Amino acid sequence: MTKPWSLALGFISFFLLSLGASGFTRPAPGRIMITRHNKSESHPQQVHISAVGADGMRISWITDDKHVPSIVEYGKAPGKYDMSATGEHTSYRYFFYASGKIHHVKIGPLEPDTVYYYRCGGVGDEHSFKTPPATLPVEFAIIGDLGQTEWTASTLGHVGKTNYDMLLLPGDLSYADTNQPLWDSFGRFVEPYASKRPWMVTEGNHEIETFPILHSHPFDAYNARWRMQYEESGSTSNLYYSFDVAGAIHVIMLGSYTDFDSKSDQYKWLVKDLAKVDRGQTPWLIVLLHAPWYNTNTAHQGEGEAMRKAMESPLYNARVDVIFVGHVHAYERFTRVYDNKANSCGPVHITIGDGGNREGLARDFDENHKSVSLSLLREASFGHGRLKVVNRTHAHWSWHRNDDSDSTVADEVWLDSLNASEACKTDPSLGYSGTPVVDEL
Ligand SMILES: *[C@@H]1O[C@H](CO)[C@@H](O)[C@H](O)[C@H]1NC(C)=O
Ligand SMILES: *[C@@H]1O[C@H](CO)[C@@H](O)[C@H](O)[C@H]1NC(C)=O
Ligand SMILES: *[C@@H]1O[C@H](CO)[C@@H](O)[C@H](O)[C@H]1NC(C)=O
């Protein structure tokens, strides 16, 4: 799979792509860490898991050997697999690169907050994961723009040191940038974390990977490798979907790089999905997407503006609590906003694009930006976020900065669920599309 000429071609295309990259100054990024596969061709690698349905898990992994069956054996004690499931497999080609056999196996029903031991392909190493709890509290680790550098290793090291239930990633995973073997390296790099807790991801610009003339179809590697539970939420695309956590949180993953205007499938799906949320049962509503709608960094200015114009109103009308974004390689937290003004019924916007990829940090914030008064804290450092949803009304957000080998809490704030706010009550029967229900508060 990782043939030398394939790597060489990848680096050539990567070089051509970099020529077109925009030019703001960044400090020295971390070195890329290549993670090799040194076991047999039939040995399962790149194991990662994602939540599927109310009580299932999708186990995804790759073998170079196409004869390995898509089977996962699992159970609640090490080495004792009393259950098993068979799934599906896929593969893709990119220029001269041919992927291994990419297996996706749904297992379950699983008990909540329980450790399961599992083995892939009947031959792999034993892995284990913990399912999310059925009730609050629940804790999310949130990281954007991850990559696979020394800084990424530091961020993931901190993520893995303390317990959490699920990882949310608002786009830009491997930074393979058409060099397909780097996707395989990334899969192996994150396996120690992504095989233990569900990783729920949405796509960023680095997942698009079209190449003039040679490869016109977008997201082929991403969709084949990082398959998320979109059908279960009525979506027809792996690029946007939603799911519930702990019976109290609805998480919506949106796609910044697919159509989002009011006539698009994504928009129609979003409005329907919002209408299905019963806030009496599900007081928390969280959204992730890649390109920020609010951003005072000089990097990527205005790139999320068309999507903001198209989708801000339905999200506001549905009283989304918080929107996590990436793309800008820095941290920034805004006050509650709607339509470029502070609004106590709007979502908090948080940029958490500081996972540690090879492009380094976006250091320059614009002191004269029109949104400066809405921006409460901003800093260009690597790190990750934690959202601990404590109960139906309170959640604690913290940003954990990488200070060399330590992790330091550099921002924290309590968030109140908008559902609990009398002043922000809406009438769900009005639906969530069209003009705002409440203009000014
Ligand atoms: C095999 O790969 C693992 C993970 O990259 C590494 O820790 C280990 O040292 C490697 N072993 C050999 C013999 O290269
Ligand atoms: C929810 O958690 C907050 C913060 O810990 C606490 O102040 C509040 O009393 C809790 N509410 C309920 C209903 O337990
Ligand atoms: C959330 O809203 C629903 C419907 O308005 C209401 O029944 C429920 O009590 C609210 N939850 C909280 C925690 O306020």
Ligand SMILES: [Fe+2]
């Ligand atoms: Fe990005």
